[in-house]
Amino acid sequence: MTATVSVALVTYRRPEQLRTALQSVRNLDHPAPGYDWTTTIVVDNDPDQSAKAVCAEFADLPGFSYRVQDRPGIAAARNLVLDVCGTDFVGFFDDDEEVSPSWLRALTQRQAATGAAAVVGPVEYRYEQPPPAWVTATATWASESPAPDADAGWLTTNNALLQATIAQRLTDGRAAAFDDEFGFDGEDYQLGLRLQRDGFRIAFAPDAAATEWVPPHRTTRQAIIRRLLRDGNIMSRADLSLRRGPAKLLVRARHIVVGAARVGGGLFRGLFRLPRGGLAGAASGARTSLIGAGQMLGAVNVVVSSHRRRA
Template identity: 30%
Template sequence: MTTTPVSATLESGVPVSIVIVSRNRPEALRRCLTGVELLQYAPFEVIVVADPAGITVARDMVFAEALKLVTYDRPNISAARNLGIAEAAGEVVAFIDDDAVPEPLWLRHLLEPAQRPGVAAMTGFVRGRNGISFQYRARQLNALGEPENLDVDPETPSILPPARGAIKTEGTNMAFRRDVLVEVGGFDPAFHYYLDETDLNMRLARAGHATAIVPLAEVHHGFAANAMRSANRVPRDLFDIGASWAVFHRKHLAPQDRAAQWAYLRAAERRRLLRHLISGGLEPSDVPRLLRRLDEGHAEGLKRPIVSTTVPRTTNSPFCPFPARPRRSVAIFTRPIKLARDRAKAAKQAQAGEIVTLISLSPTALYHRVAFDPTHAIWLQTGGIFGKSARDDAVFRLRRRCDRLKREVKRVARQRGFSDDRSR
């Protein structure tokens, strides 16, 4: 069974430059770029700042000639992002991590507040590795740089003025007006990893700029492994976290407050390591080793140069529009016994230019999972007819199969391009 596809149109808006930084994760980058190809927005351009392996993957994509490629192979995400900004010719610069995939209408929603007076930054919601639960929603930063949850309307943008303090933008789902990035100096390269956008958020609020939280601008983030953490988020090295906190405190905290705040944060990191030890993610010898690296990083961060950074007011290269095309969004409903057959059908429809969601439900109470399949460029949702697909769902709820399928299409209608009444 298939939904009636929605007529395909590209949303036109302000020119956007998407910057993707990648290092040591070429296959994650391939998946991200495959998802970016499905975006229903124009005009946008894509800038990939990556190590040689990532550049090779980008050059293998069918749309490689439309990409701006910057080779950079150092572990400094702030410097890499600044290189991306230097190449960005859009009025707005958007950022997504290489281990994330955007929903097809991500840019439509994210950029909706861009023309409102005073709005300089935009950020959306982030779903976790099961594709259902949220990793991040709305958060505000306190004076110490720590995030605190915010209650916002879950369907419409919230414009938050700087008078209420800095608003946290999520690094894997954020956008800024380029002229404002030029004004504040972009990202501070003293933050090699961690707190890079937090520092920028603090500076934006201090400069009097508002931030928009846009819940329907969703990306799916997988937490791929890197030098600092494993794929299941177990710490591998805390050096850069310690260094970044030292830099942050030097920039944003009064001298008399820094020692006490560092002691508090160090104790919190120790508790986090002990939780991983109890759950089996770490060995007993890992805890003192990681705390030692945290302290070494903090000591280095106390000496790390903090200099005023600049990004060029004029872009290094002209706008290079990505060949986005209007695509109809369609859902295919199947059962586990027919999944292989219908996956092949879904792949053919995706190859023909449609955005395909394949929903396979069993007569069980299994929790739902959503994943983007980069091999076939389709969205796959699995679970039980009676199982949870939202955090506030009951663990078991008796439903008819057809009602459940309609509900799941409606749940993602505005993110993926369905109209709410098109399923049958």
């Protein structure tokens, strides 16, 4: 039996980048045998419909559909994709990315080989302008890849194939698959934790490559600090969102302790090993400390987001 697949993007006021992303969709190879790409969906999270004109240029893509989600947030927009897709699987990537021609084929091949509920691929980050050396030293924009043939330990929908039927029923009493509590950051990571908790696999497809272009305003000191704080913040908040009763108190305490250890260890590495480790040692220490600080903030219900929407 053939499985149907949608390709989906969520966008917000980035029409030129969206055009580049959709052009890469136009260049996609067919998915693996046994999968049929039937639908292409763009959800515009801008009530002013800033993506509408660009989307009209790509109406020839398979089953193209342009939708508007007035409710702010990535979670709400991704949930709309799941509501309207009508397919067995959805391939997600972001509107500031490009995917390789083999992207969809590689994701579906890996899903066929593993039966995983989700498959993620690598994202290569490229800078629009060369950043300061300390930015690259923090590895803030470094790609994550598990060992060959290993499962991924995370779900990130900036490059993922998700089994829609599983996600749609994995609500746990929530209104939808992607939790609105994580409306702008971490909704995918939290869904991944729920998938793994319930015994579903998240596989990794090394050949399903995507490229994200990082603009200069995301390499400033303030932006890097917020992103690293956010990473730790999502870690603890997502974990706590799955807990109930006394277990939640214990997990909260664990994140505070582990976060504090990261802060202390990072400061030690960054300050006391600076003469020997140089910039790399200092940047690595700062990264660890900031992630730990974000983890502690999340443990006491303080939300840190890297998304600041323009009015």
